[in-house]
Amino acid sequence: MLAAQRKDHLLDLLARDGRVVAKAVADELGVSEDAIRRDLRELAEEGKLQRVYGGALPIPEPERPVRDRHGLATESKERVARAAVARIRPGATIVLDAGTTTLAMARLLPSGAGITVITPSPVVALSVAEHSDARVVMIGGELTRHSLVTGGGLAMEAIQHLAADVFFLGVTGVDPLHGLTTGELDDAVTKRALASRCTETVVLASEEKVGAAARFPVLPFEAITAIITDPLDANPIVERLAALISARE
Missing domain, CATH: 3.40.50.1360 (Rossmann fold)
Incomplete structure (x- = not known):
């Protein structure tokens, strides 16, 4: 699976489940955790998610008044x-x-x-x-x-x-x-x-x-x-x- 496809998959998971666990995705796709972490880091740099320990979360919405x-x-x-x-x-x-x-x-x-x-x-x-x-x-x-x-x-x-x-x-x-x-x-x-x-x-x-x-x-x-x-x-x-x-x- 190409990196672009992995990233689309990660964003789909995030939209569906509200979180991404790097190890679980790596096992699912048969790739290394390092590859998934790299994808998450790049997606975070693009402002598409928030990296956390072990995976990622959606970008938090601003606290409402x-x-x-x-x-x-x-x-x-x-x-x-x-x-x-x-x-x-x-x-x-x-x-x-x-x-x-x-x-x-x-x-x-x-x-x-x-x-x-x-x-x-x-x-x-x-x-x-x-x-x-x-x-x-x-x-x-x-x-x-x-x-x-x-x-x-x-x-x-x-x-x-x-x-x-x-x-x-x-x-x-x-x-x-x-x-x-x-x-x-x-x-x-x-x-x-x-x-x-x-x-x-x-x-x-x-x-x-x-x-x-x-x-x-x-x-x-x-x-x-x-x-x-x-x-x-x-x-x-x-x-x-x-x-x-x-x-x-």
Whole structure:
């Protein structure tokens, strides 16, 4: 098979499966892994895919502004949010990350439970105040207009003085191979800082997040307590994620 044919095959695989595993393709085509890696490198240089360890992924789409994400997988996010709220113990101090699933959680928080909510998101903070009697602690800092979350030096300084029971973490992608990822570097840094100040970190993974991958890693699976997925999500990756978490127990 000519190099041009191999490249077309690689792009077809990427479109069909959402990923390319170099060893598997090499075995399938009866060529060396070096040849496949060379093809992937050239395709990456042409801007047609993103090389990762062991293969390739599609070029990640730019992170959508938060206002454009409200209509994505709305019912799935609601189911994940309900499952997450059910984990909150009375009197707990929790951190709600910025994002549309945590915004759904904010609308579902119970009153009379003595909960304290810490958040870097003004939108989430206002929703918590509107829908519950929870105490609200805002993390100050510079507001990123794209994601509507505070960050930067002031936020990092404030985070170092906080402590919480559970961090409900929102990410762009949750994938067994590529881990927990997000599309903004500064957001990834803020998320790691928040996780370091919490006893537990719980990942929120509605259906459009499962199997997706973005450019910047957030945390390894070893650093999280649980992943909450949509109970109606039939994606086989959900079972692989559950196995990853249960294998540590």
